[in-house]
Amino acid sequence: MRLTVDGLPETLAPRPGQCLRTALRETGHHGVKKGCDAGDCGACTVLLDGVPVHSCLLPAFRAENRSVTTVRGLERDGTLHPVQQAFLDHNAFQCGFCTPGMLVTAASLDQEQRQELGRALKGNICRCTGYGPIADAVASLDLPDAASPRDERSLPPPAGPDVVRGRAGYTLDAAAPAGLLHMVLLRSPHPHARIRHIDAEAARAAPGVHLVLTHRDAPDLLYSSAQHERYVDSPDDTRLLDDVVRHVGQRVAAVVADSVAQAEEARALIRVEYELLPPVLSPEAALLPGAPAIHRKDAAASRIADPERNVVGTVRDEIGDVAAGFAEADIVHGAEYRTQRMSHAYLETLSAIAEVDGDGLLTVRSSTQVPFLTREALARVLELPRNKVRVLCGRVGGGFGGKQEMLCEDVAALAALRLRRPVQIEFTRTEQFEAAPCRHPMRIGIRLGARRDGILTAMELRVLSDTGAYGNHGPAVLYHATNESIGLYRCPNKKVDAQVVYTTTPPSGAFRGFGLGQVIFGLEQSVDAVARELGMDPVRFRELNVVKPGDPMTSTRFALHDVEYGSYGLDQCLEHVRTALDAAREEPLPPEIATDPDWRVGTGSATAMIDSAPPFGHKASVRLMLREDGRFELVVGTAEFGNGSTTTHLQIAARTLGTAPCRIAVRQSDTALLDHDTGAFGSTGTAIAGLATQDAARRLLALLREQAAAMHGGAPDTWRLDGDTLSDGVRHLPLSALAPLEADGHASGTPRTVCFNVHGFRLAVHPPTGTIRILRSVHAADAGHVLNPMQCRGQVEGGVAQGLGAALFERIRLDGNGGVENPAFRSYHVPRLADLPRTEVFFADTHDSTGPLGAKSMSESPFNPVPAALANALFDATGVRFTETPFTRDIVWRQLREACPTPASGARTLQTDGAPAGP
């Protein structure tokens, strides 16, 4: 059939049930993205004869003789559409995966729709930005004279023009290799079962099928999908394909065929005989005496603390004397909290293409935060020499920790090795919910003791973490969760009793905050409660009890001692939030709230500390080259998934060399280019990888100077870089005359420093309906010297948005069988524009001694204090403690009603927020 795509004639031959999205992508129109394939996210939006539609829902045949416009068709004669330009100007993207659909939608809006943007964009999900810059970009279309939001330090992301033009190459946007085959996975319908028999004969004989893999084809080796610099940090408990399934959705078999359709058809023909085993659906049940052991494995070999009892790992320790601390206390407070199962919901689903060349080199292009670690893992699991495996990524469409795992590369690679043909795998959004790791649900018990003068005397922390069917990241998350959370407080007596256990539910994994978010949700509420009980302002109470430079940061003996106060801005952050909330309390309420006596108003805050990098080292490698043409090329190991590290690297390299960022090209995330790099996680993109860049730039500059001095005399340090020449003030050498030159830079991830985040809310809550309205949202961050304010603010806003998702909306619900009840964005609510307030961001004025150019990390941590701050504000407003996330309207309504069954007598005055309100 014929149609026009982006102004040019196109011929498509769609299959009868094909949607336009895939038909377009199959013909190379890769500006059309898939975030859900179900109509919910808007990443696939196109204009059909000028009208915006979701191309994943549009039957392809309906586009016959019509005109389709994708993001690539928005430009006119090489000039960006105003909305594309506005997105660039406002940094209105991070990973950029939502951007094509967002732009096409925004371009179609009339002024009236732009005024009600929350409604107009309810069909577009952005997981990274928190929508603030998107709203600003759209608003700027109606304010042609507004000043540019960009300050001189805020270098725009180098990939920006490609992102807004729909030309950035994500994992599956490269040209398909010849002979590409497609893999789909058969998944378990049972939470716990032994596979007695798999009959795949019919599937193998089905049309187009090349291979069916089952556990019989899988290596016996046990490994972990989790990837760390230190391999031993997660237990070896996973087989590529296992003969025991431990959660609904676990992979059982893999079918490879010429097309996805054929692979699906064949998958339906596989018959599996299961012997059902007893399910274990909660961590409490997992610990009961006599509970079925989910992993009966060798404890030492697999590094599982107690396989018979389902305990993967524990953190148990006491420093000081907690009993004495409680004895000394005037008040003792105890409470229990729970956090939910939560999805990263990065927009680009997991995907990979594996191929093997004539020399036996396996190349995997994948959507990963850890290409180098994945290479190691593939080599180990598939028993290949390291130099026979190459892993690379394109631009990665979001990660948030969820791509610090090997979740599809292994099985695709095994098939490619067998078939010697390229094999592609792409998760559906449903598979993301059912089988990609979620955030560890935790139960958190807190006991705090304090003296009447406001000094904490004892802290006791109990944690029960649910790692699900596999232990990937389970122990490491537990260590982290129990470390900086309590390390923040200068209390001599601390006790931790934490364990992480297996259940037969979908596995948990690394998630932005790495466990801290969960514990901080509880701890910061308890700190708030103690302050109120003492009649103190909670922020003042924190100011009194948090660590200050010189204080030891203590948690448990498992903590490493390479963390120092490279800088300290917590005092500024606390003070900023305290003042902001004081001012907010004086602000008039919106009329609809002021005039309805049912609303309750309150303020609350919470604090978080985070080490600037993971423990046990985090290696970053960088190579900086001067090319023959006199320009530089920077090769970085770490991946770019929207965290903005590429921009930071450019800035650091340019500043250190003394040249302009535009003279440096960046290539990244390819194991063929460098020897090793731990990857992009643990907030290391700036703080550590940036140091490696600084190191490389210093070395290259030294080489340049030496070379110049050797050729022309003078002391090396009289030579300076000036544009495209090296000059000693008298002579000017073109850089091309010195090329080629290169220098490597490395950073080891130690010593580490600490970063701080404080969040404050003022909100109104409506007990009759459970509605929460956020009136003010303030975030103060200590990120060291902020290299790129716009980008750093974007990271903070995005983290806060995700924190609000955790606090207010998101929950993966499991059914009675341990399967996911809401595996779609329609039933798992990721915040949309209409759901979120604007957040004011404040940066402490600090300069870190350990980080590059004084910078610290700031990408995971803004998330961490948000749910607790919200809960504290809710308490302030209502006198009720919300101890379990999320606080959806139905839950808020129910809890308030249970706490106060009959509405208080008519005479109600608005709660004067801030006054320590008793229940």
Added chain:
Amino acid sequence: MDLNTITDIARPRDRSGLPPFREGDAILGGGTWLFSEPQRTLRRLVDLAGLGWPPIENGAQELRLSATCTLAALDAHAADAPWAAAALVRRCCRSLWGSFKIWNMATVGGNLCLALPAAPMAALAVALDAVCEIWCPDGTDRLLPASGLILAPQRTVLAPGEVLRALRIGRDRLHARYAVRQASLTEEGRSAALLAGRCTEAGGLALTITASVPRPLRLDFADAPAPDVLRAAVEAAGAAAGWYDDPHGAPDWRRHMTLRLAEQIRAELAT
């Protein structure tokens, strides 16, 4: 998403071209639901688009709304309509969780026949006392009050091969006075309760309750009900049907919101 089991598309140009029903057939309206979930049992789609039904026909006695009319076309029509029910129509369109981009494709008929509890067109059709015009496979037509179409979530009285042709709405209903209320867990979110009330000519109240219950409920009060009468009636009807439970709201909250919104509607129409 791709519906890979589909091997055929029937694109009838007129009624005689509608193929006889066979197992694995589905009628294709806008496709916004059909293409949003795997449909492993379907083999053929019968596309209504080629029938070329005029979206909206304004008759002297009634408004005829084709099943293939998109929500976008309906909303645009209401935006310029002189009748009082226009606000109800627009409010119902807005209550679809899908954005205006979904409106551009989703059809009134598809929304009704999908029969989700949160179907705003079901609320609209029942509130307007619409009559469904149904094409039967034997070439005859039958008429059915909209309140009788939906049996349960995703179940209607339509037999295999039956096609919803249109909704007929009496003119008097377009000029009546309505009040609408929606509850959702989120801003601009999916309906957890969607209620519409009409002030009858006799001064009574016709109340339609959807989304908080598995199928649309209709309560007719000959006289304006007192708050406690209304409350008792809503409570009894909801309890009999069962308060709906899904990720879009807990049943106890839905019940509470339904009672609250019903009372707001009563109060608004009483003034």
